[in-house]
Amino acid sequence: MSERDAIKRHPGDPRPQLPPRAQLHEWRGSAASDVIRRRAGRAGPTPPWPELRVVVRPAAREPPAARCAAAPSPRPSREARDPPRPPPPDGTCVEEQLRPVYLQVWLLRCVQIELLSSRRCSELEKRTEVYNSKKNSMMGSEGFSPGSSEEDPSSDVTATSSKHYLCGYCAAFTNIAVTFPIQKVLFRQQLYGLKTKDAIQQLQKDGIRNLYRGILPPLMQKTTTLALMFGLYEDFSSLLHSHTTAPELLTRSMAAVLAGTTEAVLTPFERVQTLLQDYKHHDKFTNTYQAFKVLKVYGMREYYRGLVPILLRNGPSNVLFFGLRGPIKQCLPEATSYSTHLVNDFICGGLLGAMLGFLFFPMNVVKARMQAQIGGEFQSFSTVFVKIWLERDRKLINLFRGAHLNYHRSVLSWGIINATYEFLLKLL
Structure with missing residues (x-):
């Protein structure tokens, strides 16, 4: 075959x-x-x-x-x-002769792999540092503690600070839309020393049409103020931390004071809000534009009447708010979901807002009295405070008249602000 x-x-x-x-x-x-x-x-x-x-x-x-x-x-x-x-002259196999060469190649490959792995480890460490710095910059608003660092590139700092501005603006808008009627009742009590029932009856007589009268100035003022409060606090913190060697606690406190002082630039909006909420001025102007036009006659200084109590209120309240927000949240039960995080942020902001609102309530009383005046002599903070003290029979309880309503309003207001701010910050 x-x-x-x-x-x-x-x-x-x-x-x-x-x-x-x-x-x-x-x-x-x-x-x-x-x-x-x-x-x-x-x-x-x-x-x-x-x-x-x-x-x-x-x-x-x-x-x-x-x-x-x-x-x-x-x-x-x-x-x-x-x-x-x-055959080879020494009587060995070719494979045995090439064995040292194979060993050298294997060692070189091991060295190459080791160098590559070390390079990757260094890159991973750098990425981890950048991530931690971004996380600290975002979570730093919950409270400051010595040892936390924020070393971000300029582009990352710009993006992060813009998020804080936007979240603060949206949080303030939500708060004003919900709590403006309560704020109006509180203002009547601060200005005239009325009881809660009498202030509510005044609003009922004004009618539902005038319930949201004067909302535009606080809407413009509060949204801008809170945007500056959160955004400038982060910007000043990064700036002071990168240009000074002071302790973290000091730089954070100084950043909070600077942010509160910068907010005082928007005093004219708060001034017009006071005039629009006072029923004695209802016949003089009906909207924000007319109020600004009336004050223009008295000069630029008239817009900033009541600036001193605003400065005495904003700086210390910002220091306490940003300094105690983190520790208070740590004392609450640990959050395991978005809803529990939202509840914890609401409780934390509400407690801080209520405490600060009650502590600085006399400042707001003096401010309301100073800003309700149009024209005339510019009286000092101490003079107006003594005058109110004498009018209210020299009793501290009369000076805090309306503080209980302010307490409840602050719990709701700052709870909404803090919860909305943190929620939007996590989304962005």
């Missing part, structure tokens, strides 16, 4: 298969690959093949020593085509 007849062409071919202990050594023709694929079960029957020359030899595996000794091949055809190499 010839070599060509020893190959089975397709499943229907009656000729015998290749011997079981044989293998193809060399072949010619384009159909050899089809033979191999069909033997592996990946090809079907094909039409008759062209001429094919196949060499068949036994599949005997040579021992390793035979390869190293370079013994002459028993096949003359292979020996004629590829003559054997002479």
Whole structure:
């Protein structure tokens, strides 16, 4: 039987298969690959093949020593085509000679992998530092503690501070829309020393149409004030931390005072709000534009009547608010979801707002009395305070008349502000 007849062409071919202990050594023709694929079960029957020359030899595996000794091949055809190499002079195998080279290559590869891994570790550490600095800058508004650092690039600082401005603006807008009627009742009590029931009856007589009268100035003033309060606090904190070596507690406190002082620039809005909420001035002007126009006649100084009590209120209240917000939140139960975070932020802001509102309530009483006046002499803070003290029979409880309503309003107002601010800050 010839070599060509020893190959089975397709499943229907009656000729015998290749011997079981044989293998193809060399072949010619384009159909050899089809033979191999069909033997592996990946090809079907094909039409008759062209001429094919196949060499068949036994599949005997040579021992390793035979390869190293370079013994002459028993096949003359292979020996004629590829003559054997002479053995090495020292009698060792070629693989043994190349073993040191392999070892050197392996060591170089290990060093390369080690250098690459160390470089990746350093890059990971840098990214971790940047992430922690961003996280500290965002979470720093919850309270400040010595040791926290904020080292962000200028672009990151700009993006982060803009988020604080936007979140503060939206939080103030939500707060004013909800609590303005309560604030109006409180203002009547501060200005005239009325009881809560009498102040509510005054608002009922004014009618529902005048309930939100004067909302535009506090809306403009409060939204801008809170945007500056949160945004400038972050900006001043970063600026002082990067340009001074003072302790973190001192820089944070100074940033809060500077932010509160900057808020006082918007005193004209608070001044117009006071005039619009006073029923004695209802016949003089009906909207914000007319109020500003009336005050323009008295000069720029008239817009800033009552500036001193505002400065005495804003700076210390900001220091206490930003300084105690973090510790108070840490005392609350740990939050595990967005809803619990929202509740904790509301409680934290409400408690702080109520405490600060009650503490600085006399400042607001003096401010309301000073800003309710149009024209005339500019009286000092101490003079107005003594006058109110004498009018209210020199009793501290009369000086805090309306403070209980301010307490409840502050719980609701600052709870909404803090919860909305933190919620929007996490979303952005």
